[in-house]
Amino acid sequence: MSVPISYYLVLSGVLFGLGVVAFVFKRNVIAVFMSIELMLNAVNLAFVAFARAHQQLDGLVFVFFVVVVAAAEAAVGLAIVIMMAQNGQSLNVERVHSLGEGGPTYLPGGSAAEPRESLKS
Amino acid sequence: MIVPLIVFFACAALAITGAIMLILAREPIHSALSLILVMIALAILYLLLGAEFIAAVQIIVYAGAVMVLFVFVIMLLNAGVEERTDYSKLAKYAGVPLGFFLLIEIARWMYGSSAGSAIASGAGAITGAVSTRDLSSALFRQYLFNFEATSLLILIAILGALVLARKNQ
Numbered sequence: 001m002s003v004p005i006s007y008y009l010v011l012s013g014v015l016f017g018l019g020v021v022a023f024v025f026k027r028n029v030i031a032v033f034m035s036i037e038l039m040l041n042a043v044n045l046a047f048v049a050f051a052r053a054h055q056q057l058d059g060l061v062f063v064f065f066v067v068v069v070a071a072a073e074a075a076v077g078l079a080i081v082i083m084m085a086q087n088g089q090s091l092n093v094e095r096v097h098s099l100g101e102g103g104p105t106y107l108p109g110g111s112a113a114e115p116r117e118s119l120k121s
Numbered sequence: 122m123i124v125p126l127i128v129f130f131a132c133a134a135l136a137i138t139g140a141i142m143l144i145l146a147r148e149p150i151h152s153a154l155s156l157i158l159v160m161i162a163l164a165i166l167y168l169l170l171g172a173e174f175i176a177a178v179q180i181i182v183y184a185g186a187v188m189v190l191f192v193f194v195i196m197l198l199n200a201g202v203e204e205r206t207d208y209s210k211l212a213k214y215a216g217v218p219l220g221f222f223l224l225i226e227i228a229r230w231m232y233g234s235s236a237g238s239a240i241a242s243g244a245g246a247i248t249g250a251v252s253t254r255d256l257s258s259a260l261f262r263q264y265l266f267n268f269e270a271t272s273l274l275i276l277i278a279i280l281g282a283l284v285l286a287r288k289n290q
Binding site for chain 1: 125129133141143144149152153156159160163166167170172175178179182183186187190194195197198216220221223224225227230255256259260264267271274275277281282283285286288
């Protein structure tokens with residue numbers, strides 16, 4: 001017998017949940033972007049599973065568009081990451097606050113003018 | 122025919138292992154490599170679902186282009202070990218159970234929903250792959266405008282990336 005579609009949906013849900021957990025818990029900007037990619041992949045799996053279940057092509061076309069949007073998002077997001085690194089900001093998402101007013105006060109050691117050595121992280 | 126089930130469970134285990142490794146890895150490059158593992162496992166699952174074109178796109182665009190971009194940026198920025206921050210105890214003690222609760226809840230909803238159960242009761246047992254020919258005719262006839270809009274989106278993304286990553290001044 002072939003694999004029931006609900007198995008794919010459960011796997012998709014589990015992967016999406018793991019992506020959410022990674023998005024919340026990762027501290028590196030690049031890792032946060034990667035967890036977004038993981039969530040998009042989980043959604044793609046659900047799209048393909050539904051497309052097969054209903055024998056409709058529209059799901060596969062949507063997967064195609066999701067892939068394109070993910071590629072565009074990765075390009076722009078990584079450009080922003082490079083810009084942050086060029087401006088000498090940390091890659092830690094908790095230390096990025098140059099848009100805030102003077103930076104937050106609740107971070108120990110997170111001054112507004114973070115020196116370049118905190119790039120690793 | 123037990124083979125599809127075995128392939129499914131092997132790939133599902135591979136994908137979930139990769140996702141957990143993405144969370145646990147301290148180095149961004151290890152996260153990237155485990156994400157590539159997830160994508161390859163998903164590509165095999167797409168083949169199992171009969172979507173060859175999507176499987177090829179998954180390998181070429183995701184595992185090829187997008188992840189190479191990620192790895193390139195990681196190497197360019199020399200991103201080292203991720204520092205563990207313990208600023209929020211709330212995130213640690215409330216976030217982990219709530220995150221896994223969300224995970225289980227999504228899976229339970231998908232398993233128990235009317236759509237899921239209707240599919241589980243045999244609607245999914247269809248053989249016969251969706252041909253790439255049908256997919257491309259849908260893409261270039263019914264969805265032609267969306268396809269062209271996508272090319273515009275990619276163009277804007279390239280321009281935006283160029284402008285953002287340019288040296289200041």
